[in-house]
Amino acid sequence: MTRSDNDSWDLASSVGATATMVAVGRALASRDPRPLIDDPFAAPLARAVGIEFFTRVLDGDIDTQIPGASPARTQAMIDGMAVRTRFFDDYFTEATAAGIRQVVILAAGLDARAYRLAWPAGTVVYEIDQPEVIAFKSETLAGIGAVPTATRRTVAIDLREDWPAALAAAGFDPAAPTAWLAEGLLIYLPPEAQDRLFDEIAALSAPASAVATEYVPGIMDFDREQARAASTQLRERGLDIDMGALVFAGARSHVMDYLTGQGWAVTGVPRAELFTRHDRVLPAPEEDDVLGEIVYVSATR
Numbered sequence: 001m002t003r004s005d006n007d008s009w010d011l012a013s014s015v016g017a018t019a020t021m022v023a024v025g026r027a028l029a030s031r032d033p034r035p036l037i038d039d040p041f042a043a044p045l046a047r048a049v050g051i052e053f054f055t056r057v058l059d060g061d062i063d064t065q066i067p068g069a070s071p072a073r074t075q076a077m078i079d080g081m082a083v084r085t086r087f088f089d090d091y092f093t094e095a096t097a098a099g100i101r102q103v104v105i106l107a108a109g110l111d112a113r114a115y116r117l118a119w120p121a122g123t124v125v126y127e128i129d130q131p132e133v134i135a136f137k138s139e140t141l142a143g144i145g146a147v148p149t150a151t152r153r154t155v156a157i158d159l160r161e162d163w164p165a166a167l168a169a170a171g172f173d174p175a176a177p178t179a180w181l182a183e184g185l186l187i188y189l190p191p192e193a194q195d196r197l198f199d200e201i202a203a204l205s206a207p208a209s210a211v212a213t214e215y216v217p218g219i220m221d222f223d224r225e226q227a228r229a230a231s232t233q234l235r236e237r238g239l240d241i242d243m244g245a246l247v248f249a250g251a252r253s254h255v256m257d258y259l260t261g262q263g264w265a266v267t268g269v270p271r272a273e274l275f276t277r278h279d280r281v282l283p284a285p286e287e288d289d290v291l292g293e294i295v296y297v298s299a300t301r
């Protein structure tokens with residue numbers, strides 16, 4: 001399915017299915033003998049979506065081995081989700097230690113941080129995503145008796161619409177410092193929407209706010225055909241996600257420069273450094289790696 005201006009999805013289709021995919025990654029990473037993260041909600045949420053391929057992966061019925069890839073590379077994909085999740089978990093721990101009590105998770109997907117992190121009393125967590133995604137997560141977690149560990153407020157809207165107005169209507173306080181997160185989002189936004197997103201975040205950020213995201217420096221060279229070939233391999237194994245059609249490639253702002261230009265003090269940590277920090281092995285990139293390097297970014301202002 002190719003993207004269009006007003007496309008929408010649930011967690012089993014289009015961009016929504018990528019949220020389920022990363023939840024599966026968190027579930028597998030949580031089972032690691034040396035876990036960096038503990039997300040007890042990832043597996044029940046991903047199972048509830050009901051994509052057979054992912055359910056079978058979680059059941060251990062399908063080898064998580066990527067066809068043609070070494071076991072080390074497959075493990076590195078799971079470790080990649082572990083270090084990414086841990087980076088943003090640590091970001092929120094630091095933000096709340098610095099006194100921030102207002103959090104906005106953009107494109108929250110099946111992110112269960114509002115239920116699994118130890119938020120200080122008084123913290124409000126806003127989650128923004130498409131209406132079907134938000135409703136599914138709220139209902140599924142309520143159904144298994146999960147209780148948020150902060151005040152959780154949901155904002156069911158497309159980020160291409162007037163989400164700042166919807167956030168304000170949900171109670172967001174622009175005078176309070178905020179910790180923002182845009183995880184696993186930017187490659188699904190057209191380049192100009194990425195800039196607009198950071199402009200809107202900056203406009204809503206009181207002094208002492210923070211923002212975190214990740215970006216793919218090589219997205220300019222993203223090879224749609226290569227991504228299609230990878231998707232074909234997955235389709236043969238029962239998973240129908242065409243990453244080549246979901247991602248917006250081509251020239252876009254360099255995230256760290258863009259944030260710096262807005263007055264943020266920016267830090268970027270390459271994925272390889274996170275692997276070293278957490279004593280994980282990152283195999284050398286292979287020819288068919290679709291995205292290549294990823295840089296994890298946090299900033300304060």
Ligand SMILES: C[S@@+](CC[C@H](N)C(=O)[O-])C[C@H]1O[C@@H](n2cnc3c(N)ncnc32)[C@H](O)[C@@H]1O
Binds near residue numbers: 107111130157188189
């Ligand atoms: C790869 S998932 C990441 C989800 C979550 N941040 C995580 O890391 O687990 C991408 C998410 O972006 C959301 N998303 C992408 N474009 C969006 C848009 N225009 N409006 C609202 N949500 C969007 C999708 O619904 C999906 O939940």
